[in-house]
Amino acid sequence: MSNNKNIPYRINLPEELIPRQWYNIRADMKELPDPMLNPGTHEELKEEELYPIFCKALSHQEMDNKTRYIDIPESVIEFYKMCRPSPLIRAYCLEKELGTPAKIYYKFEGNNTSGSHKLNSAIPQVYYAKEEGIDGLTTETGAGQWGTALSMACAYYKMPLTVYMVKTSYNQKPYRKSIIETCGANIIPSPSETTNVGRAILEKFPGTGGSLGCAISEAVEAAVTATNSRYVLGSVLNQVLLHQSIVGLESKAAMEMYDEYPDIIIGCAGGGSNLGGLIAPFMKDKLEGKRNPYFIAVEPASCPSMTRGKYAYDFCDTGKVTPLAKMYTLGCGFQPSSNHAGGLRYHGMSPILSKLYYDGLLDEARAVEQTKVFESAVNFARCEGILPAPESSHAICVAVDEAIKCKESGEEKTILFGLTGTGYFDMSAYESFLNNTMSDYIPSDEDLQKAFEELPKIN
Numbered sequence: 001m002s003n004n005k006n007i008p009y010r011i012n013l014p015e016e017l018i019p020r021q022w023y024n025i026r027a028d029m030k031e032l033p034d035p036m037l038n039p040g041t042h043e044e045l046k047e048e049e050l051y052p053i054f055c056k057a058l059s060h061q062e063m064d065n066k067t068r069y070i071d072i073p074e075s076v077i078e079f080y081k082m083c084r085p086s087p088l089i090r091a092y093c094l095e096k097e098l099g100t101p102a103k104i105y106y107k108f109e110g111n112n113t114s115g116s117h118k119l120n121s122a123i124p125q126v127y128y129a130k131e132e133g134i135d136g137l138t139t140e141t142g143a144g145q146w147g148t149a150l151s152m153a154c155a156y157y158k159m160p161l162t163v164y165m166v167k168t169s170y171n172q173k174p175y176r177k178s179i180i181e182t183c184g185a186n187i188i189p190s191p192s193e194t195t196n197v198g199r200a201i202l203e204k205f206p207g208t209g210g211s212l213g214c215a216i217s218e219a220v221e222a223a224v225t226a227t228n229s230r231y232v233l234g235s236v237l238n239q240v241l242l243h244q245s246i247v248g249l250e251s252k253a254a255m256e257m258y259d260e261y262p263d264i265i266i267g268c269a270g271g272g273s274n275l276g277g278l279i280a281p282f283m284k285d286k287l288e289g290k291r292n293p294y295f296i297a298v299e300p301a302s303c304p305s306m307t308r309g310k311y312a313y314d315f316c317d318t319g320k321v322t323p324l325a326k327m328y329t330l331g332c333g334f335q336p337s338s339n340h341a342g343g344l345r346y347h348g349m350s351p352i353l354s355k356l357y358y359d360g361l362l363d364e365a366r367a368v369e370q371t372k373v374f375e376s377a378v379n380f381a382r383c384e385g386i387l388p389a390p391e392s393s394h395a396i397c398v399a400v401d402e403a404i405k406c407k408e409s410g411e412e413k414t415i416l417f418g419l420t421g422t423g424y425f426d427m428s429a430y431e432s433f434l435n436n437t438m439s440d441y442i443p444s445d446e447d448l449q450k451a452f453e454e455l456p457k458i459n
Contacts, residue, residue, distance in 0.1 A: 009092060013085035013254055020072055023245040025280050025352060026238065027068035028287045031359060033351040034326035037313060042458060045323050052224055053231050053322075054239075057128040061239040070242065072124070079123045079156060083112040084246070088254040089419075093383045095403070102406035104399060105262070106419040107251045107278065108386070113179065115389065115422035117274060118149035118234050121243035125232045126153040135228040136160040140190065140215030142270070143169050143343030143391060144176030145421055146234030151183035161185035164192065164218045166345065168209030168338050173425045190215040197221050197319035209338040212271070212346040217319030235271030236316065236325075236350050244277025251416065252281045262293050262416035264402055268394040269297040269306060269365070270343055272350025278418040279362075286361060296402075297353065297365040298394040300373070302340045302441045305330050305349045306365035308448060311358050313458045314348055324456060327354040331451025337441040340370065343391045347451070366398055369440040373397050374433035377423065389421030390429055 026032055036045040050059035061070065072080075091104040109117035129137055137159055141147030147163040154161040163185055170177065170189040180187045190210045191198040197217040201208065208214075216233070223231035234240060255261060265282055267275030275297050285291040299306055306328045314329040316322040329348040336345040349357075356362040370390070377393035379400075380386070388396060395417040406413050423430065432438040 010087040010089050013250060015081060015085070017253060018077060018080055018084050019246050019249045020077065021069040022072060022242045023249060023280050023284065024064060024067055024070060024242050025245070025283055026065045028284050029355070030287065031355065032065055033355040037324040037458070039315065039320065039322065039324055042324070053220060055129045055132045055134055055230050057132065058125060058239050061242055062237060073127055076124050076127050083119065085250045086111060088251055091384055094380065097379070097383045098400065098403050098407060100403040100407040101410065101412040102403040103260070103412070103414045104403055105255070105414070105416045107247055107416070109247060109418070109420040110386070110422040114145055114149035114152055115424065116145035116149060117244060117247055117277065117418070117420035118146045119152060120246050120277070121234060121240045121273065122146070122149040122153035123156070124243050126150070126157045126159050129230055129232070130157045130159055134159070134230050136162070136226065137230055137232050138162045138164070138219040138223040139232050139234065140164045140166070140212055140219045141169075141234070142166050142212045142215070142345050143389070144173050144180075144425060145343065145389070147185075147187065148176055148179050150232065150234065151180040151185040154185060155183040162219070162222060163187045164190040164215040164222075166190060166210040166212060166215050168340070169343070172428050176425050190218050192218060194218070195221045197321065201318060205335060208335055211318060211335055213318035213332050213334070216317035217321060220317060220321055221319070235273040236346065236348065238352060240273045241276035241280070241350060241352055244273050245280040247277040247418065247420070248280040248282060251278065255416070260414060261291060263413040264294045264296065264415045266296045266298060266395045266399050266402070266415065266417040268344060268391050268418070269299045269349065269353070270391065271346040271348070272353045274391070274418050274420045276350055276353055283356065283361065295362045295364070296398055297357070297362060298398045299365065299367050300340065300344050300394065301367040301369045302443065303330070303336045303345050303347070304367040304443075305347060306357060307367040309349070310452055310455065311354060312455050314455055316348065324458070325351050327351045328357065329455070330448060331454055333454050334448070334451040337443070339439055339441050344394065368394055368397050369442070371433065371438055371440050374430065374438065376400055378430070378433070386419065387423040388419055389423045390426055392419045392421045395419070
């Protein structure tokens with residue numbers, strides 16, 4: 001058993017210490033991410049060009065590179081109080097199981113119906129749309145956590161919502177559909193016959209299980225072709241990482257209560273909301289030269305945008321209707337394997353995180369096969385009593401690897417990871433793992449090259 005037994009299992013901040021401001025990491029970056037480009041002209045995108053897609057307040061947050069701290073609206077704070085502050089938990093039982101001298105902490109974001117951190121951005125996005133007088137919203141969802149969170153937020157603000165869910169996940173997780181519909185939203189498996197881009201993708205890829213890029217294309221088309229409707233996104237965007245900074249801010253405050261600071265910070269990485277939110281205030285310390293934590297992004301080996309992707313401008317969607325973003329990408333035409341059980345299936349990575357990784361500030365990206373991920377998830381559930389989502393289990397997997405390294409070296413490092421999802425709607429995937437029918441898929445270089453060849457040519 002590790003030392004420091006004076007530290008409780010759960011470190012709960014009092015309600016009055018819920019952060020009142022989000023932290024905008026771009027204000028402290030020495031070099032900013034390259035700007036988004038207009039998909040037609042390849043010129044730098046202007047804020048007002050986003051207004052047909054996003055509401056104005058969110059468009060401004062997307063483009064704001066200077067404001068370090070942004071006030072959280074009081075209405076959003078009132079909702080946050082339902083599930084925030086979320087606990088920072090010391091994984092004593094996991095430490096004992098591993099026999100490691102490492103101290104392992106995880107920030108648990110699963111104590112709400114959506115089971116994830118996604119609610120942190122869903123609420124402000126719907127709030128700003130409601131304030132602007134928008135009549136309806138559209139979105140996409142991969143594993144279903146974002147769609148569930150957004151449907152909860154829309155129910156709270158009485159905002160109509162249509163969710164395009166990646167078809168593979170839609171079929172694997174029928175109860176996600178039930179919750180989204182319980183909250184009053186409409187859900188459509190993507191790609192679908194309801195949009196022009198959906199029909200085109202189905203014609204090009206018959207029988208496809210879909211991707212987040214496909215679902216984004218459909219949701220954007222549905223938004224811009226409807227009257228007074230807007231699109232909202234649950235990851236990747238600057239505005240989303242801004243809202244998710246509340247996770248890292250709370251984590252840092254909780255650790256400071258016990259004079260702790262992480263040596264290693266680990267987050268799963270699909271589009272970047274989880275990892276970006278967790279590391280934000282710790283990255284600030286690194287950018288200012290105050291501390292030097294080691295950051296690890298963990299992604300699925302079946303969708304390896306950071307470890308095998310290109311750092312290049314690419315469309316944010318498969319239908320090529322969104323602005324171009326400079327990011328690590330597998331190409332917007334990349335289609336994840338249908339045997340991929342979890343989320344984290346987006347073809348690209350947040351431009352902020354991509355820039356930090358390219359500049360060496362985000363220290364490492366690691367790709368993990370899903371059978372190893374589920375092995376870690378099962379062991380964690382048995383030790384810690386929480387059934388983790390497949391997405392978060394990528395971070396658990398690498399946290400365990402790092403803790404074992406500490407056991408082998410005798411180093412007592414402090415490890416922090418984000419447990420930002422519960423796995424109660426992923427039981428078919430757990431069943432597949434437990435029945436030994438789960439398989440791994442790693443795309444070949446030839447598979448990736450096909451999508452790379454379609455990357456836009458930017459001068």
